Amino acid sequence: MDAEKKLNIAAGLVFVLILLIAVVPYRASLSTRATVVELGRIQNREEKFEQLIDALRDAETGQRGFLITAKDSYLEPYHVALGEIPDARGALLQMVQAQPQELAALEEIFRMVDLKLKDMAHMIEVRRAKGLAMAEPVIAVERGKEYMDALRQLIAVQQAHLANRRGELRQELERKSQDAFAVEVGATVANLLLLALLMVAMTRVLKARQATAALVQETANTLGRSAAEAERRNVQMEVSAEMLQALGSISSAAETSRIIASYCAKLLPGMSGTVYLYRSSRDLLEAQASWGGNSSSVEQLEPKDCWALQRGRAHATRNAGDLCCAHYAQQAVFPVGRLCIPLVTQGEVIGLIYFEGLAEDEASLKAQQQMLDRLTEQIALALSNVRLRETLRMQSIIDPLTGLFNRRYMDETLKRELGRTERKGLPLSLIVLDLDHFKRVNDTFGHDAGDLLLKSVANQVRDNIRGSDLACRFGGEELVLILPECDLATALERAERIRVAIASIDLLHAGQRRAAPTASFGVSQFPLHGADATALLKAADQALYRAKHSGRNRVVEAKP
């Protein structure tokens, strides 16, 4: 049974008990009231007896006056008294109706009253009719006095009896009043006790209800927080999944960092940060991307500047007294929490993520740190995948011996660059170069020496072209250079510069200085020598052929 039901039952019981308790003083008061009424009746009877005796006395006085004077005026009190006596008699009779003993005594009194009245009436009659002289013998008999004395005695007995009874009733009334007072006090105390008990029970139930309400509220709050947290995690998971999907299709580290920064801004509202990657020399880490607008960390840092990199695990700075990393651009201001987590993939540290603006309370911080750890792992994995894709792509487009682009890449690029320059209305030049008598180098010094020479030539070529130009190994010892937005004159000049550079290669093989190699060049220009890649290559190749046949080690321009 729940507390509220119990309380209702208790309240009902208290109500019934209060009602029962109220009956006791009520009954006591009824009994007291009956005594009071009885007392009133006794007093009334006493008064009526007094009235009767007074009336007889008045009648006697009036009669006596008449007997002496024979004046009717003296009979006035006599007549008044005669009028009062029946009232008193009637009232007395009514009062003793149900009491046979009393009734008998009363009848005796009335008999005596009648005798007295009769005697008085007789004497008045005699005096009126026969005069004083005739009345005196009747008066002398003094029968009226006898009647009156007997009557007084009878009434005195009754009055004594009534006085007795009155005394008893007074005592009874006093006792009943005391009892009624005690009962009243007892009932009041009992009522107060019951009400106090009820109040205690109500207070308990109220407190229990308040505690339950507080518990319900707390539970609701906790559920609300959990739901919000679950919702937040859900959103984070969705954004993370979106980020991983976006990163899955990217092959450049720069684009990857940009995407990471943009998703971190979404995933970590209120936080800022920077992604750092090791340079290939591994002496420095460079900031690749930042988010949050106010990441207070430097653009470049050395591994020794970061405690996370030094220790190989996450490092947080939250309170004054924590170890601060040297790469914080500004003095750490607390309580702004900072966290550095190394980017580790396949056991290798490839960089670092710096987070700023950690949660302040311990519970949120723990959850946040776990989330940042997971995020960092995902980012490290994504970066590692990008690097792998980059490596694979480089392997597919780079010639491993010379480090120049391969023929397949050259074909793609030449077509693309021709389209672009054509749209812009700009020229594009091609240089085809072929080493002279390369077979002899191989035959004389061996294949390794030939390889070495090819590498040296590739380096010279790379050093003498612009960043936007493209050097490819077309096959064997033949190279093709694509020079976008470059006219024929400039291309011829560039070819000549490369020819001189190759001729100046200081070739040291097996401890011996070898004769400098030479190369022949054919140069063509779009759209002057061809409208497409094939025509342009063919024109340059024919120019190269002519260079070979006219003595090698020279630059020849294609024929229009």
Ligand SMILES: Nc1nc2c(ncn2[C@@H]2O[C@H](COP(=O)(O)OP(=O)(O)OP(=O)(O)O)[C@@H](O)[C@H]2O)c(=O)[nH]1
């Ligand atoms: N060491 C080395 N030799 C190569 C490589 N690719 C092609 N060759 C050699 O380059 C030589 C090319 O010889 P040829 O086409 O006769 O031409 P050349 O000897 O340079 O004579 P000219 O071109 O007429 O001046 C061949 O002996 C090939 O074996 C390579 O990757 N490494």
